[in-house]
Amino acid sequence: MEKSEKLAMIRHSMAHVMAEAVLEIFPDAQIAIGPSIENGFYYDFDLPRTLTEADLLDITERMKAIINSDRKFVRSVVSRDEAKEVFKNQKYKLELIDSIPEGEEVSLYNQGAFTDLCRGPHVESTKDLNADAFKLLSVAGAYWRGDEKRPMLQRIYGTAWENPKELRLYLDHLADIEKRDHRKLGKELDLFSLHEEAGPGLVYWHPRGARIRQVIEDFWRKEHYENGYEMVYTPHVGKSWLWETSGHLGFYKDSMYPPMEMDNMDYYTKPMNCPFHIMIYQNSKKSYRDLPCRWAELGTVYRYEKAGALHGLMRVRGFTQDDAHLFVTPDQMEDEIIEVLRFSLHMLHSFGFNEIHAYISTKPEKSVGDVEKWNAATEALKKAVEKEGLKYDIDEGGGAFYGPKIDLKIKDAIGREWQLSTVQFDFNLPERFGLTFVDKDGVEKQPYMIHRALLGSIERFFGVLLEHYAGAFPPWLAPEQVAIIPVAEVANDYAKEIERKLRKDGIRTVSDLSNERMNAKIRKAQQMKIPYMLILGEKEMGAGTVSVRYRNGKQAFGLSYDAFLAEIKAKIESKEQL
RNA sequence: GCCAAAGUAGCUCAGUGGUAGAGCAGCUCCCUCGUAAUGAGCAGGUCGUGAGUCCGAUUCUCACCUUUGGCUCCA
Incomplete structure (x- = not known):
């Protein structure tokens, strides 16, 4: 058995x-x-x-x-x-x-x-x-x-x-799960906070957390430009007309923040970015030559989640989706899906997630869009997954009414699964907004529209990352990469000098010039899980070198500044864990 | 929203029907130190909010807010 x-x-x-x-x-x-x-x-x-x-x-x-x-x-x-x-x-x-x-x-x-x-x-x-x-x-x-x-x-x-x-x-x-709890680590490492008195489910990013988010976002943007996306920015609120047309007020109203009235019109904060990206699409008549449009936005949305559902960063009321919408011709659809999936995997791998499982959800009984489209889209999803050699499950009939999708779930360091990426076809919005492009034959046709988020929401992704690494971020993500610890006051000037050099060389560095004992400073840096500590005393000053204490307790003595810089830069470049 | 538990100093928590205490953090002083906490002192709380019972409530009761664990939903 x-x-x-x-x-x-x-x-x-x-x-x-x-x-x-x-x-x-x-x-x-x-x-x-x-x-x-x-x-x-x-x-x-x-x-x-x-x-x-x-x-x-x-x-x-x-x-x-x-x-x-x-x-x-x-x-x-x-x-x-x-x-x-x-x-x-x-x-x-x-x-x-x-x-x-x-x-x-x-x-x-x-x-x-x-x-x-x-x-x-x-x-x-x-x-x-x-x-x-x-x-x-x-x-x-x-x-x-x-x-x-x-x-x-x-x-x-x-x-x-x-x-x-x-x-x-x-x-x-x-017990391990409890130790890794992102809410606990978020407090200990001074990364973020939530304030019940200022509104539940709304996240405040502290400097150290914001640093990490900035690194994630910079990387995300760079990768998107490299992969053929353009960035857009859209408003946070829109008139009810927009949400009526999109259908959100019909199906999704309970999850939206209530309207604000102005000039006798109702404005809603956005629970999704799609209608705004559609406005940009519709701003000019599109030719098949304009497609595919790949538009990405770190779009902050607000959703009314039930009070009991809120959970740290994992489930909040205001969050930033790493959203993108693809408007493509039917001919381009398959290649685009393959490309999106490849891109997703690349992003997830970059953050240290290597075990990935795909879930394809197919047409439910109640659905919009003709069967041919559903079949073509579903086939494209399967093809993409197979091409990447991913393990996958099919949830027959589990798709949204407006299109099939792939969800990617990663396994974290202790074997828990988290859903991050999602690639979702939408046969509903192009219809509702009457999206078209003019094809080669001069006929107006409807484009395929694909929603996708690779990280899901930045908040949630950050929470998952935090738990995955138990707060010990790899050097490329660490909010502070180097902590400089002078052995005694005489080395303070040397510490400042090294700090200046490192900062100039693009290394996130802090130095601890407090009048604590060196041991206490090491303990503090260790607790903040800073990957590299430079211990500087009279020996280093005299020789013009640095001594390194790594987060894992290993030590290296008498390195030249350049040798250390090369070492840490290589680690950052490779995105490896220390 | 529902069930349950919880809310005391910045953090982690103790405690009491007669208006509160520890450790850490903070501040001041001492120490200037070679790989995970030098020592001493000081300061810090309308005990989640509002009502009720009581001579008296942080403590008991009720309501509300928030948090946590679930149910439901999901990124």
């Missing part, structure tokens, strides 16, 4: 054991569902009162007792009526029984005092579970069937493994 199947069985069985334990404490509890999930399991309950930390300990102890009592998991197949009789006091189970398709058999699993409606499979006996290889993690609210109109249940999350060692590894992994 595959390990993943075995773990799923263990976790699913754990969920049943947990349900039994909960029922021991709350005999009248209504039980909902309890599946295995990635890394663990959960079970949803409708309970007479809110669970506390103490309850979790109590449940844990009871679970251990159940596991150690060697109860068999016994499967039985019953009729619907029999099942309904068994669960006559369990309204959620009754609903589930009714939702089982006709013809599918209804099975129960029983262990000890607990019987659950369940497809299985399960381990043979509770003794196949390890009482020291699970942990209940948290209680959270969850709607019955994920529907916010239905009752809110209490969900207990747990993690379960084959043995205590695996559990330990997983708990260490959770």
